[in-house]
Amino acid sequence: MNVTTARRGGLLSTERRTQPGPDPLPLSQRRREALHLDIARAAVTLFTSRGVTATTGEHIAQAVGISSRTLWRHFPRKESCVRPLLTAGLDAAVAALEHWPANIRLVAYLESLQEHPALATPDPAVLDLLRLARTDPDLRAVWLQAHDDALPVIAGLLARRSGGRPDDLDVQVHAAIVNSALRVGAENFALHSASTCPTATPHLLRALRLAVQGLPY
Structure with a gap:
């Protein structure tokens, strides 16, 4: 095989x-x-x-x-x-959304992945990098660019789910909300919760729950 x-x-x-x-x-x-x-x-x-x-x-x-x-x-x-450390995690998040079933809402689907054996603990190097990016403008620019590059991919996934087009305004706004929730959730976890929580998944899910309230996903 x-x-x-x-x-x-x-x-x-x-x-x-x-x-x-x-x-x-x-x-x-x-x-x-x-x-x-x-x-x-x-x-x-x-x-x-x-x-x-x-x-x-x-x-x-x-x-x-x-x-x-x-x-x-x-x-x-x-x-x-440092960019490969950032894009690796974003690639994983986008890959998970590629398998999002049509009959399950976004947060419910991501919650179902929490116990999946493929889920790993956060990479300490990524956590260190996010802490550095908080105060270093050049590293922060790399982090923000990685998320900006992921935005069209997320928009494409949401468009496929909603029946719209990736360049529709509502799809792009929704993609930006999901993308920002992932970014802010990761930053907040690295800065405030990584020392006491073994995995970032619940933290990211909470950020997504807050972000998608009222959205059709």
Whole structure:
């Protein structure tokens, strides 16, 4: 049986699992993704210990064991090195919505996933990154851009559910509400609840419940 490598968990997780499916990604792509996550983790570790300003691209490259030239071939600036940690979690959240049944409301469906074995605990590196992004404008720009890039995908999923079009005003507004709820829920969890709660799922669900009240999803 063929397996495909997939993100597992939710918005704050970057773990992977294998599941039945088509042929896996090409080895070169899997290696590239693995390198990107290694770079992202090294960047967060250095940003946390040294500070963002004091950390250079050369420091990040050295921590990963690659040349500075290789690092800059993959990322345009040091702050963008963290993006793979953020997009991994968003990809997982969007992938979960891809399987949203037509007869179940959004929050009820996400609640049904809480006990799924694929759900993982939050990645400590992501939590550290969100705390850093609270005060560093360049890291926050990367975080906000990751969510902005996810917005059309979420709009497409909601449009398919509602029978509308992704560029309809109401669909775009609803997508922005869901997207913002995920973002604010993740930030709030990282800043206030991560030390006492083993998983972010209840926190994110609460944010979504507040966001979708009155929406047709």
